[in-house]
Amino acid sequence: MEPVASVNRREFLAAGLGTGLLINWECQVTAQEKSADLDPKNLTKGNVPTPALLLDLDLFESNVKAMAEHCQRAGVGFRPHAKTHKCPDIAKRQMAAGAQGISVATVPEAEAMVWAGIPGVLLTSPIVEPAKIARMISLVQRGQRVMLSVGHAREVELLAEAAATANVAVDLLVDVDIGDRRTGILPGQPAVELAQFIEKHKRLRVRGVQSYAGHASHVVGFEAREKVSREAMGKSVETREMLNKAGFDAGILSGGSTGTYNIDSTIRGVTELQVGSYVFMDIDYRRIGGKSSGENYTDFQHSLTVLATVVNATHSDRVSVDAGTKAIDTTTTYKPEPKGWSNLSYNRGGDEFGILTAEPGSKLPQIGDRLEFIVPHCDPTTYLYDRIYAMRGERVEAIWPIAARREETKRSAG
Numbered sequence: 001m002e003p004v005a006s007v008n009r010r011e012f013l014a015a016g017l018g019t020g021l022l023i024n025w026e027c028q029v030t031a032q033e034k035s036a037d038l039d040p041k042n043l044t045k046g047n048v049p050t051p052a053l054l055l056d057l058d059l060f061e062s063n064v065k066a067m068a069e070h071c072q073r074a075g076v077g078f079r080p081h082a083k084t085h086k087c088p089d090i091a092k093r094q095m096a097a098g099a100q101g102i103s104v105a106t107v108p109e110a111e112a113m114v115w116a117g118i119p120g121v122l123l124t125s126p127i128v129e130p131a132k133i134a135r136m137i138s139l140v141q142r143g144q145r146v147m148l149s150v151g152h153a154r155e156v157e158l159l160a161e162a163a164a165t166a167n168v169a170v171d172l173l174v175d176v177d178i179g180d181r182r183t184g185i186l187p188g189q190p191a192v193e194l195a196q197f198i199e200k201h202k203r204l205r206v207r208g209v210q211s212y213a214g215h216a217s218h219v220v221g222f223e224a225r226e227k228v229s230r231e232a233m234g235k236s237v238e239t240r241e242m243l244n245k246a247g248f249d250a251g252i253l254s255g256g257s258t259g260t261y262n263i264d265s266t267i268r269g270v271t272e273l274q275v276g277s278y279v280f281m282d283i284d285y286r287r288i289g290g291k292s293s294g295e296n297y298t299d300f301q302h303s304l305t306v307l308a309t310v311v312n313a314t315h316s317d318r319v320s321v322d323a324g325t326k327a328i329d330t331t332t333t334y335k336p337e338p339k340g341w342s343n344l345s346y347n348r349g350g351d352e353f354g355i356l357t358a359e360p361g362s363k364l365p366q367i368g369d370r371l372e373f374i375v376p377h378c379d380p381t382t383y384l385y386d387r388i389y390a391m392r393g394e395r396v397e398a399i400w401p402i403a404a405r406r407e408e409t410k411r412s413a414g
């Protein structure tokens with residue numbers, strides 16, 4: 001038989017070949033296409049298949065450096081949150097800048113990071129499914145300094161059982177709910193009691209507390225944000241002091257966000273920041289205003305964009321790009337912004353398309369033009385992609401897998 005990829009799909013079906021072989025045909029074509037698509041040396045901003053997730057390496061590196069330098073100056077550690085990028089290649093660069101570990105929100109993220117050899121992985125979300133707990137216990141055995149956070153006695157019981165079965169010691173942070181009302185135990189005495197319950201179990205050890213003040217991170221205006229964050233983190237600081245007075249070795253207080261990094265780093269008792277979005281930045285964060293930069297938060301740069309192509313220009317008042325809700329998360333109130341086209345406005349055009357309209361009298365892009373969009377919310381946009389194109393100017397320097405996108409984590413080459 002001829003090599004299957006040399007016949008087209010219709011000829012192949014007309015020849016009456018079986019479904020099993022058809023699957024084979026499709027696999028081979030996909031593999032061929034992939035090898036060309038995925039060779040960075042063939043790729044530039046001009047020919048990357050769109051929609052594509054791009055990372056401007058110069059801006060990304062400056063963000064990584066700025067946060068690391070800030071933490072060093074402030075005398076606080078950082079354990080950046082990989083929920084933003086789900087990408088071990090990015091985590092490794094944060095580690096190289098001085099991070100003491102990487103925070104993760106899901107078990108696949110934890111697996112991707114540990115399998116990539118990253119030490120100090122901290123799971124910040126609760127888990128109560130025995131299968132997930134077993135996967136985390138296996139990471140504790142394989143990885144270096146893997147920790148989990150717990151906010152409920154039921155999690156403790158399940159973890160204690162799994163740790164006893166595997167005969168492994170597990171380090172835990174008490175997740176303290178400081179106003180977010182999503183995860184964690186209440187601060188003060190309830191948190192101390194949970195810690196006491198943890199240490200009743202031979203293989204579990206309390207290492208400190210973690211707190212995420214999600215209600216503080218995006219408060220508009222630095223002073224207002226500072227007030228909310230100080231009040232929230234104060235509860236966590238106090239809880240950690242109570243734990244230490246009660247005889248625990250609560251060395252860690254992990255918390256904070258990109259919006260509050262320069263607030264939380266000045267609070268005595270906070271030992272490390274779980275900053276996530278700073279590596280990419282998004283419109284949602286830009287509008288919160290900075291300490292000294294007025295309305296726009298400019299501490300970090302927009303390194304992440306989605307590249308899209310104009311695929312329709314039938315109408316005089318609009319064009320369509322191939323980036324709809326499957327390519328850019330548009331669940332926040334803010335719209336994607338086309339870089340260098342301040343006269344254009346993006347509107348949702350369904351799953352596959354975005355619609356661009358121009359200010360009266362100004363020009364629309366032409367069919368085939370490529371535009372880069374700054375995204376409203378970086379984490380859920382990244383989640384839509386399998387890979388990120390790491391750009392040096394116009395050139396693709398590397399392609400990094402978003403390794404922890406789905407439940408079945410792919411092993412990262414990195």
Ligand SMILES: Cc1ncc(COP(=O)(O)O)c(C=O)c1O
Nearest residue numbers: 081124212257258274275276277
């Ligand atoms: C537990 C936890 N820590 C830290 C962060 C990081 O926040 P940001 O991306 O705003 O820096 C998040 C974000 O949602 C989070 O859920």
